[in-house]
């Protein structure tokens with residue numbers, strides 16, 4: 001007997017009413033809800049494993065739902081190399097974080113999920129090369145995809161490039177309330193502060209087909225910035241100081257983990273989550289993924305009764321340069337120093353949130369306190385570590401400031417030779433400042449080679465043992481879902497010679 005979905009729904013409604021049976025699981029099969037409406041993703045790639053992610057949706061989901069996953073060498077799934085079942089639990093938003101292990105290195109794989117009679121789309125992922133291998137790498141950095149500041153066309157264009165890897169540097173969601181008149185509107189009625197609200201915000205973003213496309217195209221390595229929780233938050237303090245901030249942070253951290261292709265081992269415990277980690281790409285590169293939000297000192301010289309950042313004159317804010325101030329926290333700083341002392345990879349890529357290069361707005365020194373320029377002693381310690389431990393080819397990858405910056409990092413401002421190179425990618429959509437505001441400050445910051453605040457997009461990189469090539473990819477109009485893409489600039493870094501060269 002075959003029932004139409006309408007018949008089936010009627011029958012099941014009747015069954016549910018007449019028995020009230022919560023065990024009647026097939027009811028979940030009868031809905032027209034697309035269980036995989038939030039898409040799929042993969043991430044945290046290692047030489048022998050990768051994380052496969054999805055999250056089931058639907059108001060009628062049972063508390064625990066078995067979800068099958070498959071990983072195959074081919075898109076038709078004729079050569080399945082691993083399969084298993086995970087339980088999607090209501091307590092964790094019905095998210096799934098499968099972690100097939102003992103995979104072959106340097107391999108492309110296809111994956112998909114099935115649950116409650118439905119099957120997900122198919123995604124493509126890959127494992128990292130084995131230890132010692134010097135295979136080249138194509139990757140991209142991106143950050144800051146504020147929903148109501150544009151469409152995600154940039155993601156579609158990046159998916160077309162089929163990178164090996166996407167490195168996401170924070171602001172996956174914005175917590176803000178909806179603002180009338182924007183090109184798209186945030187769902188809900190207010191700012192996200194509770195677990196339910198953060199989940200709803202992720203669900204909205206993850207419904208975007210261009211975002212789904214890039215997730216299905218390549219594995220991601222992820223970190224976060226402030227807007228996954230609250231604007232400019234620092235450790236236990238948000239910009240609008242609230243007594244229950246750690247409860248909010250716990251809700252936000254949980255929702256973030258539920259929606260990211262991270263392993264079960266990185267599940268947050270209340271308001272704590274270890275995000276900093278290292279990912280190796282054979283002997284070619286090591287990504288040092290940092291968390292500059294959870295452990296940092298509060299921003300210097302905050303206004304009375306307020307948290308968050310601001311722009312301050314150095315002369316009026318001696319606290320800014322206090323030697324003990326930390327952005328990463330002591331434990332993470334120690335961990336990073338240990339990693340930067342190892343000499344088994346060609347390139348060391350620091351995947352982190354915000355512009356590291358000093359940026360002053362005046363000759364006398366005027367700094368934005370939320371970025372590295374608000375923690376100059378911490379920056380100096382990190383640069384000293386790179387110099388003293390002779391870290392091989394350090395390159396800093398950044399986001400947060402909604403502006404494309406390419407900069408040389410010098411150990412001390414007057415030094416002739418750069419010690420490292422920085423690529424700070426602009427936002428996918430989030431608005432930046434006016435170029436006219438930025439321009440007058442650029443002569444004061446001659447180590448910055450490129451600064452364009454009105455560009456939206458991402459940066460694509462090609463890396464081999466000799467050379468890093470960066471292409472700044474910029475969309476024609478972030479308000480246009482059909483925006484085209486162009487290469488706005490190209491830079492390179494030669495191995496053994498820090499500093500960005502044009503072309």
Ligand SMILES: [Fe+2]
Nearest residue numbers: 144171400430
């Ligand atoms: Fe942002």
